[in-house]
Amino acid sequence: MKTVPCSASRTTVSSLDRGPHIPNDIRAVTVSRRTLRLILTVHGLITLVDIAELLATELVANAVRHTKGPAALRVRWSPPGTLRIGAWDADPSPPQPPAPLTAVLEREDGRGLALVRACSDVWGWQPLVRDGSRGKFVWCEVGAA
Secondary structure (H helix, E strand, O other): OOOOOHHHHHOOOOOOEEOOEEOOOOOHHHHHHHHHHHHHHHOOOHHHHHHHHHHHHHHHHHHHHOOOOOEEEEEEEEOOOEEEEEEEEOOOOOOOOOOOHHHHOOOOOOOHHHHHHHHOOEEEEEEEEEOOEEEEEEEEEEEOO
């Protein structure tokens, strides 16, 4: 597990519960990854940047690639040391269950949720209905300590 720097202990849930809205464009994955790096660095969570970027890339890429509408990246820090990363999209259909990582290592696609499952402490999804809009939120959590 990773160690959180002292400055991260001052990060509160209210100060780190954000993320960008994403157009349905594969280039948005890069923008989301860079935005996440900036958010975590500003909040003193630099030790989580590499794993968080990998997880966010897979979640956002799935949201953009497999749906036709907009998406959003959400990042939430919960003391004493859990980072939740999630991607919302407008498709209420559940994600395909991830295959075992060993079964998808040689494939060009289909590895996203397998990587998320392998690299996070826990992952899941939930359907969402808000203001008449439907969709889903696919999320994962990583511990900092």
